[in-house]
Amino acid sequence: MVKRPSRQEVGKTGEQQAALYLEKRGYRILERNWRCRSGELDLIAEADHSLVMIEVRSRTGSGFGTAAESIDARKINQVRSTAAIYVHQTGFHNQDRSLRFDVITVQFGRFPLEFEIQHIISAF
Numbered sequence: 001m002v003k004r005p006s007r008q009e010v011g012k013t014g015e016q017q018a019a020l021y022l023e024k025r026g027y028r029i030l031e032r033n034w035r036c037r038s039g040e041l042d043l044i045a046e047a048d049h050s051l052v053m054i055e056v057r058s059r060t061g062s063g064f065g066t067a068a069e070s071i072d073a074r075k076i077n078q079v080r081s082t083a084a085i086y087v088h089q090t091g092f093h094n095q096d097r098s099l100r101f102d103v104i105t106v107q108f109g110r111f112p113l114e115f116e117i118q119h120i121i122s123a124f
Helices: 007-024 073-090
Strands: 028-036 039-047 050-059 098-108 115-120
Touching: 007 028, 007 039, 007 050, 007 098, 007 115, 028 073, 039 073, 050 073, 073 098
Parallel strands: 050 098
Antiparallel strands: 028 039, 039 050, 098 115
């Protein structure tokens, strides 16, 4: 019998694949799993003079909808408020760069070897 990966294993592996995907495309990863009182930001990166907050969603099946469909208004608000704290704490608001929110979905076939990545730039 094949052991199903835990939700945490799927999430961690998805975030690793998303970071590798971004690095191959010239993004510089600044933070992984940055946390504060309002929540967590999966990946924070720099690209083209922009600070990019990346929400990563991973799935091994489609029984509960697609990974992108799992990002609702509550999650968007939580990511935005957490990003505001990050920007304030790091002094980013004093720099002449834009802020962007991307979503990366990782859909696994045979976990962890087979997967498909979708990058939604300026998702919200």
